[in-house]
Amino acid sequence: MSGLFKFVEWPCPDGGDGDTRSEAALVFDRGRQDRLLVIPPLFEEANKLRHLLVEVMARLDGSEIDAVLPDLPGCNESLAPLAQQTLTGWRAGMAAAARHFRATRVLAVRGGALLRPAGLAGWDYSPQDGPKILRSMVRARIIASKEAGQPETREEIEAKGRAEGIALAGWQIGPAMFTALENAAVPAHRDEVSLLDQETIGGRPLWLRAEPDYDPAQADALAAVIAVAMRQQA
Amino acid sequence: MTAQTSTPTDPAGPSRTEIDQKLRAILRDVLGLSEARASDLAPDSGLFGHLPELDSQAVADLLTEMEDRFDIIIEDDEVDGDHLETYGGLLALAEAKTATS
Structure with a gap:
């Protein structure tokens, strides 16, 4: 074929x-x-x-x-x-x-x-869109950290993401990528x-x-x- | 959480049967279940922590898909381990959210 x-x-x-x-x-x-x-x-x-x-x-x-x-x-x-x-x-x-x-x-x-x-x-x-992609990835981190006995809030994760970048579900998201995704529309x-x-x-x-x-x-x-x-x- | 009526015309929101069917469809898509296996999900069927493929990202995607299909917003602090551990727990979350939205 x-x-x-x-x-x-x-x-x-x-x-x-x-x-x-x-x-x-x-x-x-x-x-x-x-x-x-x-x-x-x-x-x-x-x-x-x-x-x-x-x-x-x-x-x-x-x-x-x-x-x-x-x-x-x-x-x-x-x-x-x-x-x-x-x-x-x-x-x-x-x-x-x-x-x-x-x-x-x-x-x-x-x-x-x-x-x-x-x-x-x-x-x-x-x-x-970007906000939806981030929402799910941040949520995955919230669930994983809770499971590991070190709970984090969405606010903490977002602040870290914007300031220095953060690993979400194993993906290293830099601060520029994080803030851009927060506002990225299709x-x-x-x-x-x-x-x-x-x-x-x-x-x-x-x-x-x-x-x-x-x-x-x-x-x-x-x-x-x-x-x-x-x-x-x- | 308050008990809900099972009347399909309940003005507070969709009927329990409707919520149950939609939630089974989401789990069918996430877990790749046959129609038969999706129908077999019981209140005590184990989810997060029982199914190795249902890791934290899969559970997060599942909650996001619930938000989309039920047109609800699930706040992070509304979800606890009990909601995710069994099908019955997840259904209770969906029912509570659709009743208040």
Whole structure:
């Protein structure tokens, strides 16, 4: 049905002064005209949805569409320290990846919608805003510290997050990332970006699963929506 | 927490059956249960501390999903160990919150 994916490196902006660092991307790339940038969810949800996203990309490959799934600096295979990453840096990274891979469409997944480059048409799949992402991660820390017999309040955790950064559910969130997430709204859905909700895709939301799971029917549905739209416009 | 009526038309909020069904659906999604196993959840079915996959992040996501689907806000100090330990505890939390919201 489809070829294998490859890992390639791409130059990701590193700070604001024009430096770049090498980050990895998983690609199905045969130099075709239709090219989809997949922006992964943030933090733990990226792990839960990776299988689904790679399966979607494999299906698109079979429909003559190239797709690229870049690592966010500090996540997945990246060697950059997560604690030093910022939302602004991640946005610049995804914009650079869109240019480098000559993406013609974007699929932003969950919190990935916060990083969607302006001016690129595509889809937000069940987008999640920054406050909601933080709320759940701070709550996880509250439950874990209570369980460990060293209870903390949300106020204490938030104050520490803003001042010096904090580990939430094993993820090192720096102060700039923390405060940016507190205010990060999903960018507006203009005509060229459509909202894909779980009802459209069907099945159970995979990001909710306590253990990562996979559902081929959801991969079929996502790929079908994207392939039909991208081929129509071609 | 006060006792609630089971009348479906209770103006104080959704019926107990409705809350119970919604909560089972959330746990089905979180734990990947079949419909049958989700229906089998009993008040004393163990959750946090009994199911290894239900770690603190999974429980936090579960509470956040409850907020979304029930349209409630669960304050951190409203949740104690008893609410999370069993299905009955979690259901009591959902009932208390939907009655007051």
